[in-house]
Amino acid sequence: MNLLVFFLALAVYLVLTPSAHAHVEGSQAVGFITGLQHPWSGIDHVLAMIAVGLWGAQLGNPAIWVLPITFPLVMSFGAMMGLLGIPLPGIEIGIAVSAILLGVMVLGEVKPKLIIAAIMVGVFAIFHGHAHGTELPAGQSGLLYSMGFVIATGILHGIGISIGLIHRWPTGKLVLRGAGAFIAAMGFFFLWQAVV
Amino acid sequence: MLGVAFSAALLKPANAAAHLVTTGMGPVYDGIGHLLLTPEDLVPTLAVALYAGLRGRAPGRRALFFFPLAWLIGGFIGLAANTLPTFPVSAFSFLLVGILIAADLRLPDNAFTVLAIAVGIMHGFFNGIALKAGPGGLGLLGIISALFVLVAIVSAFVVSLKPPWTRIAVRVAGSWVAAMGLLMIGWFFRGQG
Numbered sequence: 404m405n406l407l408v409f410f411l412a413l414a415v416y417l418v419l420t421p422s423a424h425a426h427v428e429g430s431q432a433v434g435f436i437t438g439l440q441h442p443w444s445g446i447d448h449v450l451a452m453i454a455v456g457l458w459g460a461q462l463g464n465p466a467i468w469v470l471p472i473t474f475p476l477v478m479s480f481g482a483m484m485g486l487l488g489i490p491l492p493g494i495e496i497g498i499a500v501s502a503i504l505l506g507v508m509v510l511g512e513v514k515p516k517l518i519i520a521a522i523m524v525g526v527f528a529i530f531h532g533h534a535h536g537t538e539l540p541a542g543q544s545g546l547l548y549s550m551g552f553v554i555a556t557g558i559l560h561g562i563g564i565s566i567g568l569i570h571r572w573p574t575g576k577l578v579l580r581g582a583g584a585f586i587a588a589m590g591f592f593f594l595w596q597a598v599v
Numbered sequence: 600m601l602g603v604a605f606s607a608a609l610l611k612p613a614n615a616a617a618h619l620v621t622t623g624m625g626p627v628y629d630g631i632g633h634l635l636l637t638p639e640d641l642v643p644t645l646a647v648a649l650y651a652g653l654r655g656r657a658p659g660r661r662a663l664f665f666f667p668l669a670w671l672i673g674g675f676i677g678l679a680a681n682t683l684p685t686f687p688v689s690a691f692s693f694l695l696v697g698i699l700i701a702a703d704l705r706l707p708d709n710a711f712t713v714l715a716i717a718v719g720i721m722h723g724f725f726n727g728i729a730l731k732a733g734p735g736g737l738g739l740l741g742i743i744s745a746l747f748v749l750v751a752i753v754s755a756f757v758v759s760l761k762p763p764w765t766r767i768a769v770r771v772a773g774s775w776v777a778a779m780g781l782l783m784i785g786w787f788f789r790g791q792g
Contacts, residue, residue, distance in 0.1 A: 468770070468771065472771055472773075475774050553775045
């Protein structure tokens with residue numbers, strides 16, 4: 404009881420405490436925050452990352468952990484291509500198609516061989532990395548930005564996997580398939596935006 | 600071609616421009632603060648500790664002693680050196696150790712010890728160069744102390760992990776570290792490292 408009162412008091416104190424404005428974040432420190440925020444700024448990226456987690460949860464072991472391990476590595480490879488100036492044609496279309504296909508996989512509970520699923524996710528990761536990993540504002544730390552960007556992408560996968568755990572219940576399976584349909588539909592919208 | 604470019608980047612010297620942490624509590628604490636607040640050193644340290652933990656008790660114990668010792672030796676060499684390469688060499692320790700963790704590759708114990716020594720000497724060397732402008736040898740001692748404690752805590756924690764998913768979480772963290780290493784190399788060539 405005493406502990407509860409303590410934490411309540413602490414919560415009230417933290418809520419009411421004004422933020423300190425004395426130390427403004429410098430450009431280097433902001434790099435991490437920028438990287439952490441960036442993946443959330445594009446709904447196409449968010450949906451595709453969550454779809455990877457959902458699909459991994461549907462596929463079960465070992466895909467549930469192979470896909471989130473594969474994705475950041477290949478995504479950073481795509482980002483490195485972008486940073487080195489190696490062009491990748493049709494990036495926006497690739498990202499839209501990733502949402503469509505990953506959504507369809509979740510919708511249909513498609514269970515291909517692990518290697519096929521890993522390659523598919525890996526190919527899409529290159530497009531996402533190329534598009535999103537290279538947008539570092541001037542003056543910010545590349546390493547801190549990269550840390551934030553990779554961690555945020557991992558968190559999105561974690562959210563997808565956590566949601567995907569409802570797959571163990573019959574109703575949960577239906578909800579997941581509905582989510583897959585939504586992601587695929589959004590993918591078609593992104594594709595329309597990319598093409599038009 | 601790529602090898603020549605790497606060699607050129609490594610050989611091209613630059614002034615040591617590392618920003619040392621000043622705690623106001625003396626050189627030892629400055630060294631501790633440097634390790635804890637410098638991701639270029641902190642992340643590979645944690646990665647080596649994670650990998651040591653994944654490998655088990657005996658390799659973990661080896662890493663606990665050889666890694667800080669190598670860092671210390673590298674630091675003393677760095678204190679006598681003058682220039683830093685412009686290429687972010689630490690990216691290779693991110694990449695290499697990150698991939699080893701992500702793939703959960705079982706290196707032989709001796710190979711792992713060599714790896715820990717190599718990473719330790721390299722980071723210690725760069726620390727040594729940076730510390731010349733500030734806390735010097737005492738700062739290096741602070742770094743080594745913090746390093747020993749960090750490796751001990753993290754590797755022991757990973758050794759103690761029993762549920763299978765926890766080992767997977769460590770591997771996911773390794774893939775993040777490797778991804779950061781790849782991006783560091785990319786930022787360098789982009790000129791924004």
